[in-house]
Amino acid sequence: MKLLLLAAVGCLLIAAATAEVMFEEKFDDTWDKRWHKSSWKQSDGSAGGFTLTAGKWFGGDEAAAKGIQTGPDSKYHATWAEMKKAYTNKDKELVVQFQVKHEQDLDCGGGYIKLIPASSKSKMKDFGGETPYSIMFGPDICGYSTRKTHVILPYKDKNHLVKKDIKCETDQLSHVYTLRLMPNNTYEVYIDLKKVESGSLYDDFDMLPPKKIKDPKAQKPEDWDEREKIADPEDKKPAGWDDIPATIVDPDAKKPEDWSNEDDGEWEAPTIPNPEYKGEWKPKMIDNPAYKGIWVAPDIDNPEYKHDDKLYLIKDIKYIGFELWQVKSGSIFDNILVTDSIDAALKFGEDTWAKIKDEEKAAFDKVKEAEKAAAETKKAEEGSKDDEDDEYDTEDEDDKAKKDAPSATLEESADEDEKDEL
Numbered sequence: 001m002k003l004l005l006l007a008a009v010g011c012l013l014i015a016a017a018t019a020e021v022m023f024e025e026k027f028d029d030t031w032d033k034r035w036h037k038s039s040w041k042q043s044d045g046s047a048g049g050f051t052l053t054a055g056k057w058f059g060g061d062e063a064a065a066k067g068i069q070t071g072p073d074s075k076y077h078a079t080w081a082e083m084k085k086a087y088t089n090k091d092k093e094l095v096v097q098f099q100v101k102h103e104q105d106l107d108c109g110g111g112y113i114k115l116i117p118a119s120s121k122s123k124m125k126d127f128g129g130e131t132p133y134s135i136m137f138g139p140d141i142c143g144y145s146t147r148k149t150h151v152i153l154p155y156k157d158k159n160h161l162v163k164k165d166i167k168c169e170t171d172q173l174s175h176v177y178t179l180r181l182m183p184n185n186t187y188e189v190y191i192d193l194k195k196v197e198s199g200s201l202y203d204d205f206d207m208l209p210p211k212k213i214k215d216p217k218a219q220k221p222e223d224w225d226e227r228e229k230i231a232d233p234e235d236k237k238p239a240g241w242d243d244i245p246a247t248i249v250d251p252d253a254k255k256p257e258d259w260s261n262e263d264d265g266e267w268e269a270p271t272i273p274n275p276e277y278k279g280e281w282k283p284k285m286i287d288n289p290a291y292k293g294i295w296v297a298p299d300i301d302n303p304e305y306k307h308d309d310k311l312y313l314i315k316d317i318k319y320i321g322f323e324l325w326q327v328k329s330g331s332i333f334d335n336i337l338v339t340d341s342i343d344a345a346l347k348f349g350e351d352t353w354a355k356i357k358d359e360e361k362a363a364f365d366k367v368k369e370a371e372k373a374a375a376e377t378k379k380a381e382e383g384s385k386d387d388e389d390d391e392y393d394t395e396d397e398d399d400k401a402k403k404d405a406p407s408a409t410l411e412e413s414a415d416e417d418e419k420d421e422l
């Protein structure tokens, strides 16, 4: 047992030892020497930024727990760093991992990371939403409708979002997101070091056009019968059917006694609907023996389709960055790793996030308990003052905050983003 354990640890160590680390960032006082503030959105005053902090609750050593936090609210936050060299994942895994804590209880905003190719070099000064990238990966939250983990892979100048819905974490604690791309054109997504999704790049993304399409030249044959039911040719209109009138003279009507033909004209009995009348005759409908179903064009090989056995391949990754719009800011990013080994990434996660998460949760619970106690004290004080007005006041404020939150704007811009990307 001990031997086995030793062997397992040995394997991990070897895997970790042979792994190539393209980028690693744990954030400390020197972070802004490596990370550049983008000038994106600065001219119109809508640019936010990042500050180094461990946040209101954290686990372990405060210095080690520090990451970079978005702020202020309702701004675009963009920063980027350069990797040691341009990296191409030919015949190798590519693993991107980072940790994020939405301390603010993110209502609407991005929490994803981007890898960016060397070819975007001239655009990095204003790195932002429009800068071409190689991978976009991580959580995106807006209300209850958008709570997903994006995996977007550009292919031939078009961005392709994974078709599977991968849920993301929405609480106020640190979580680790890991994307693994493999040379056999499969991918895996891990959250908190556990695999939550996996699949084929062919099946789960629309990078390649479909293999088969409906033949656009095919035409429905003239004699193709799409009528499921037809009138029964055997069915005949019963004799006398058309002789039954729709209305008849009311047999109960009587000429009023004081009716004067001279003054009032010839008396005519009123008519009423004929209870015998059966309406217009229609033949019975029967199954059409010539029915062939709804015609569909036959499938043919799509002339646009060209197989690519290297969908996973991403050339010359050179930069890494965040470009995020958030209504409520405060997300803290930390412990970024780009490597060619899932084992190395998971070990990195074990050594960082896994070691602090329980303590962080305990610290979070303590803060929340203190906040609850403070709120109760305040309520008790206000209660002693009197009255119901206070309650109405708070409700009004809540409503106002809801109305003011430009979440619709973000939904729109997120949709637009996606359209651009897709």
Ligand SMILES: *[C@@H]1O[C@H](CO)[C@@H](O)[C@H](O)[C@H]1NC(C)=O
Pocket (backbone or CB within 6 Å): 182, 184, 186
């Ligand atoms: C792809 O490669 C990974 C890692 O080597 C392996 O675990 C997985 O089973 C492979 N998948 C397929 C479909 O070949």
